[in-house]
Amino acid sequence: MTTTRRTGLRTALLTLPLVVAGVLGTAAAPAQAAPHHQKSLTCRGAGVDPKAAVRAKGETVIDAPLSTIWKLQTDVRRWPSWQSPVDSVERLDHGPFRAGSAFRWTTPLPPNPATTAPTLTVTSTVQQLKAGSCIRWTGPAVADGLHIDGVHVWNFTKVKGGVLVRTEETHTGPQVEADVPAATEILHDGLESWLAELKAAAEARDC
Template sequence: MTVFSSPRRPAQVALALATAVGIAVAATGCGAGHGTEDADVAASPAASTEQPAAPSPEDAQPGQCGGATIDDAAPVTRSTEILIDAPLDVVWDVQTDVEAWDEWQDAVLTVKRLDDGDFDADSRFEWTTPVPESDFAPADTLVITSGVQELEPGKCVLWEGPAIGEAIQIDRGVHLWTFTETDEGTLVHTEESWDADILAALEGPDHDAVAGMLGGGLDIWLEALKTKAETI
């Protein structure tokens, strides 16, 4: 993804972006992805507090859907997973009923399908998420257009797409979800990649902070999915 329209130094812009839209991009395939470059970032709450525990993000294995996965070469990638005490079909239906996201995800303001029929490998949807005001940027609203690239019903889905606001523009993010039935419930694993020149310039603590923000957004999404699915 590419971020434009800011005179701030790269680290400030990237951290502002991650803080503001970590949850949103965590949902977009534009909205974390896996990658050894993020191994020094602390394990996310969603992966570290569930028992029986799913592997931490650092230990989680990369996944695929229809032979496709996130952009492993992207500057920032992240992964996490959570065990949900609900049947796989319930978890799958909640996550893929994108038109109802705003009912259980605080980060989603509006959402609409851009195609008709069942949610499938050709589905597209548009949704909006708020970007709160920060020291680095004014309040904004991102309009995210996500297109499904791969889908295996009840098993996995991969989507990607841009997010566009007045001050922030994200050219591309890729998001993979996999669903596995276990004796304890449904294991949901998610990976995401962010690609932008501004992110490629980050090193050390700045890079780790952005990766951590992305991972945190994914954890929040998974916790909300868990709460919703376990109450059905």
């Protein structure tokens, strides 16, 4: 992959938080790409795409109540208030956030060789959910000339010092599969960013 094409792919994927990470502790640390032999996260028995070559996972401890963290993560219409890469979010259903809920969200795309589109559009559908415990959603991220299919799992567990938030995501599609190491690094960076912003927002609300 040429430098310009890799830059274009990086720009597209870094604005796609279909996921962000850390370690046990009060401060987030970099997420690590998940080796295939490590056990994948699940929600109600379902996990990420087992065949995907592009995958990453991460975790962080957030010093805030589980209810605060859960509200931030599931009140998707308010994502733009705390997630800097998210431009807009539209719920495609009504009522409580649950299995079957769907939402469409957008993020700006600066000009790049991968696409001439100004915006990346992600349509996510919740496949599994256990209140206060886990979420798994799937869906495509698309722009002209760009298509990525993502599967994203979140786990939330109360621990000493707060809540352990773990996340894992896989990507498939021609653009990411053209350079798996680069796409994996980009996905890792996206997970790191999401977790860091979730941690900052939750701990600020709990001050």
